[in-house]
Amino acid sequence: MKYALFAAILLAAVPASAQDTGNVLARFLEARGENIEACFKDLPEMEASLRDAEFRGEKTSGPVAPRRLIVAFDASGSMAGTIGNVTKMEAARQAVGALLEGVPEDVALGLVAFGHRGNNEDSGQRESCAGVETLVPETPGNGATLRERMDGLEPTGWTPLAAALEAAGAELAASETPGEQVVYVVSDGEETCGGDPVAVAHALHESDVRAVVNILGLDLPAEERAQLEAVAAAGGGLFASIESESDLARRIEEMRRSNANNFEIQRTRNQASFTQLRNNNKTFGALLSLDNCIGGRSLREGNRVRKWVREEGISAEAEQALRDDLARSHVAYKARAAEIRANAEGLREEANTAVQQKMDEAEGDYDRLR
Secondary structure (H helix, E strand, O other): OOOHHHHHHHHOOOOHHHHHOOOHHHHHHHHHOOOHHHHOOOOOOOOOOOOOOOOOHHHOOOOOOOOEEEEEEEOEHHHHOEEOOEEHHHHHHHHHHHHHHOOOOOOEEEEEEEOOOOOOOHHHHHHHHOOOEEEEEEEEOOHHHHHHHHHOOOOOEOOOHHHHHHHHHHOOOOOOOOOOEEEEEEEOOOOOOOOOHHHHHHHHHHOOOOOEEEEEEEOOOHHHHHHHHHHHHHOOOOEEEEOOHHHHHHHHHHHHHHHHHHHHHHHHHHHHHHHHHHHHHHHHHHHHHHHHHHHHHHHHHHHHHHHHHHHHOOOHHHHHHHHHHHHHHHHHHHHHHHHHHHHHHHHHHHHHHHHHHHHHHHHHHHHHHO
16 A cells, blocks of 8 residues: 555654554554655755856957847936036946947947936926837947937936836847846936836846846935945846046946956856856745645645544544644654755755855956956
8 A cells, every 4th residue: 555654654653552552543644644755855956057168257268248238328307417527418428438339249239218308397207207218229230329319318307217127128038148138227316207126127137038237327325326226236237336527437447448348247147146046946946845745735634634533433532642643743744844954955055155156266267357
């Protein structure tokens, strides 16, 4: 019978007095028991490497560029403010120009403008918040067109950042690898149109688009900087800040000198994060399934006792002994599950640490190439 061995194992832990009164537990499990052993199936294997066969860094003659890059450009009224002797708008144009210098010709570029409609008074809020516009649809080799349209923008209205990210995402396609598609936001402030840019960035990064959202912040107050940092983190990307004219010059030089490596570093970080996330999700899912399986089957066994003892004519004393024995078996299963949980979480941490170490080594390779 299918429960014979299972019942025999459990009976080894049952007091002799209960066994001598007719092996009630074994009879119950044979008639109404659940196969709880089926809950203890193999746990998923953890991944301790990135999705690529190897890191690039010094091992390659050139980094892999993204397939698509969408610039989300803030033209809200506050961009008329200054950083040193230049307006934020001009600083943003210079930074984007430097960014595009490092992008290969076969990368599809696009431009989404936001804040360039209406005005920055209450009377212009509705038009401004609804005025997000894709000025340059993503197309390879259209950097000159993007610069031309960007140069035509003037500081105007409010800041619908979430809607701008949604418009940028609409220009992208499904991708297997995080980092192949990048949204580059240039802005001097937080969302002012009621949207949730953190949620939108997270959705872009976690969906089948797998976009990376990078943020360049211009002279941001602390609370607004915190929101844009959160947007970049949710989008799996980087946040950079320009607070002064010297920052602008330094940032532009960094972009010109190491743009390609920055793309590769970000790609490596995304691969590492994605691998670690998959390890976390696989472990969580497997352990949740284990807990639910044991809990559900134990509950069903407990619910069946009263009906079974009535059908079998079991005495009240024997019923109580049965319930006690069954409870002990369920405690034993939970203890076994706890051991499996500790082991699985240890394997997950070990694998994720190995991934982190490889990422750190790769970043060191890229830094030496700068």
